[in-house]
Amino acid sequence: MPSTSTGSLRSRRRQVIPILEILLFAIFAAAPIMLADYLTVFVTRVLILALLALSFDLVWGYSGIMSFGQALFFGAAGYGVALLARDLEITSIFIVLPAALAIGLILSFAIGAFLLLGRHPPSTIFVALGTLTGSYVADRLARDWYYLGGQNGIPSIPPMTAGGYVFGEGPVYYYLAFTVLAIVYLVCRFVVRSQFGLALAGVREHEARIAFFGYEAQQLKLIVFSLAGAVAGLAGGLYAFHEGFVWPNMLGVVLSTQIVLYALLGGVGTLIGPVIAVIAIEIAGFWLADSFPQIWPIILGVLLLLVVVFWPTGLIGLMASEQERVGSFGRPSLPRRHLDAGANDAAA
Amino acid sequence: MPLLEVRGVTKTFARLTALRGVDLTVGENEFHGLIGPNGSGKSTLLKCIAGAERASRGAIRFAGRDMTTAAPAERARAGLGLKFQITSVLPALTVYDNVLLALQAQSSAASLVLSRTRGALHDRVMHLLEQFHLTRRCTERAAALSHGQQQWLEIAMALACKPRLLLLDEPTAGMSLEERRITGELLMPLKRHCSAMIVEHDLDFIRNICDLLTVLDQGEVVDSGTVSHIQNSRKVQEVYLIRV
Numbered sequence: 001m002p003s004t005s006t007g008s009l010r011s012r013r014r015q016v017i018p019i020l021e022i023l024l025f026a027i028f029a030a031a032p033i034m035l036a037d038y039l040t041v042f043v044t045r046v047l048i049l050a051l052l053a054l055s056f057d058l059v060w061g062y063s064g065i066m067s068f069g070q071a072l073f074f075g076a077a078g079y080g081v082a083l084l085a086r087d088l089e090i091t092s093i094f095i096v097l098p099a100a101l102a103i104g105l106i107l108s109f110a111i112g113a114f115l116l117l118g119r120h121p122p123s124t125i126f127v128a129l130g131t132l133t134g135s136y137v138a139d140r141l142a143r144d145w146y147y148l149g150g151q152n153g154i155p156s157i158p159p160m161t162a163g164g165y166v167f168g169e170g171p172v173y174y175y176l177a178f179t180v181l182a183i184v185y186l187v188c189r190f191v192v193r194s195q196f197g198l199a200l201a202g203v204r205e206h207e208a209r210i211a212f213f214g215y216e217a218q219q220l221k222l223i224v225f226s227l228a229g230a231v232a233g234l235a236g237g238l239y240a241f242h243e244g245f246v247w248p249n250m251l252g253v254v255l256s257t258q259i260v261l262y263a264l265l266g267g268v269g270t271l272i273g274p275v276i277a278v279i280a281i282e283i284a285g286f287w288l289a290d291s292f293p294q295i296w297p298i299i300l301g302v303l304l305l306l307v308v309v310f311w312p313t314g315l316i317g318l319m320a321s322e323q324e325r326v327g328s329f330g331r332p333s334l335p336r337r338h339l340d341a342g343a344n345d346a347a348a
Numbered sequence: 349m350p351l352l353e354v355r356g357v358t359k360t361f362a363r364l365t366a367l368r369g370v371d372l373t374v375g376e377n378e379f380h381g382l383i384g385p386n387g388s389g390k391s392t393l394l395k396c397i398a399g400a401e402r403a404s405r406g407a408i409r410f411a412g413r414d415m416t417t418a419a420p421a422e423r424a425r426a427g428l429g430l431k432f433q434i435t436s437v438l439p440a441l442t443v444y445d446n447v448l449l450a451l452q453a454q455s456s457a458a459s460l461v462l463s464r465t466r467g468a469l470h471d472r473v474m475h476l477l478e479q480f481h482l483t484r485r486c487t488e489r490a491a492a493l494s495h496g497q498q499q500w501l502e503i504a505m506a507l508a509c510k511p512r513l514l515l516l517d518e519p520t521a522g523m524s525l526e527e528r529r530i531t532g533e534l535l536m537p538l539k540r541h542c543s544a545m546i547v548e549h550d551l552d553f554i555r556n557i558c559d560l561l562t563v564l565d566q567g568e569v570v571d572s573g574t575v576s577h578i579q580n581s582r583k584v585q586e587v588y589l590i591r592v
Contacts, residue, residue, distance in 0.1 A: 195452050196460035202449045205438040213453035213509055214424035328442045
């Protein structure tokens with residue numbers, strides 16, 4: 001039986017996702033107080049990978065662009081800031097993080113323009129293979145280019161600085177990564193809940209249809225692809241300074257695929273889902289690698305396969321309804337006169 | 349000058365010729381019906397006008413502009429609104445959001461990101477929903493609507509773009525008699541604001557609502573004129589007697 005509008009409004013109040021968001025970020029905020037230093041370093045890495053997962057969720061979960069190349073923007077930005085630090089001795093946070101963001105943005109804009117802007121909308125497979133190829137080519141290039149350090153990458157990147165202050169490994173860098181993640185998350189949330197988010201939902205649900213309203217769907221996709229590239233770039237910059245070195249795997253298909261798995265496990269199109277999945281996968285990997293060093297990748301792979309096959313809506317799908325996951329973009333409440341008009345409709 | 353001019357439009361799919369040199373005009377505030385047996389090319393012609401299909405030959409001019417090769421989005425911005433034959437509302441979105449999506453299409457990307465027009469468009473969304481008796485269900489998913497209500501929603505979405513010419517492909521398909529009657533009542537007042545080209549199999553419906561009719565058969569125009577002219581047309585009677 002169809003629910004009434006008031007019923008729908010009531011059900012909308014029982015939302016799980018905002019509770020998860022508040023809970024998760026509260027835990028993140030308090031984590032370094034409770035964790036040993038080596039675990040804080042580990043969770044910092046998780047936070048940075050969560051940024052990368054967010055970037056994939058923007059393109060696939062919200063716009064229906066299957067990108068198998070998010071690692072390309074992540075790695076390219078990582079290499080870019082590593083070169084700034086190595087060759088120009090630039091480590092200022094005010095330069096390196098904007099530079100990482102800009103590298104991701106420009107590279108994704110260029111690749112996106114090539115893949116997405118055509119006379120006819122590109123197929124999902126074309127974009128997936130195009131981005132995958134970009135990731136693979138970048139990986140090979142980095143491995144074979146002496147200037148980029150070849151297989152070994154670029155080691156011994158000096159720490160990030162702000163004036164005389166050094167962002168060393170541990171709680172300080174953790175809170176830097178946490179702050180960046182929180183800001184990016186809020187920006188992404190704002191964008192996907194805006195009218196632009198509604199247009200993206202239209203692109204994702206029925207791209208061909210919305211062209212008949214006057215939307216330039218391919219341009220909208222390019223904007224999101226570039227935004228997601230910028231987020232991946234920012235993550236790459238943070239990662240490079242956190243780890244102190246960059247290497248070809250940061251650009252390659254293995255990491256690109258791993259990001260897809262984060263999102264699928266967590267639940268695409270929810271933002272918080274992929275973040276939760278990064279935590280789940282990384283912690284499971286951390287624990288399984290310790291307990292079952294030989295077979296943990298297989299165990300992890302099987303677990304992921306089971307989740308993807310049996311829970312295609314991911315972990316968030318187990319907790320939040322489809323209605324909540326898709327969300328609504330209009331006004332949350334209706335003026336009385338409209339409800340009265342609705343009652344008249346019913347009477348008619 | 350007519351609002352829409354279709355001149356010698358031919359559409360071929362591999363070996364099949366769906367349209368053969370179709371000529372047709374639609375004036376301002378005119379409701380123009382397109383009828384004919386199944387497979388006569390009515391929907392294909394509508395798609396060629398809307399941009400869903402590209403005409404193989406011929407020209408399409410709308411509001412004085414050549415639209416023959418224009419993309420669907422460009423045609424929509426010029427004032428062509430389309431309701432598809434198969435209902436294509438966005439089922440996962442709420443009824444309200446479906447209409448808002450159509451209404452906000454003319455806004456810039458920056459304006460959309462900042463949700464600048466959300467408040468301003470609210471009353472227009474609600475007005476359209478009221479007009480099509482969908483207010484009470486505005487917060488439900490479009491998938492939850494009945495087939496007839498989805499058809500109304502799609503017409504509301506097409507109207508949201510303030511089209512100068514509304515292209516309606518079988519607006520009453522799958523509707524009950526009562527729903528057809530209501531649809532006719534909903535469409536009639538639109539004549540004050542826009543023109544319409546309506547493809548429909550229900551001849552009673554189209555007779556009541558349209559000013560002019562064009563009859564297609566095997567991709568060619570058989571006859572065109574007022575409703576009474578078509579009713580008395582020997583050529584049209586032959587087509588319907590032989591093929592229907």
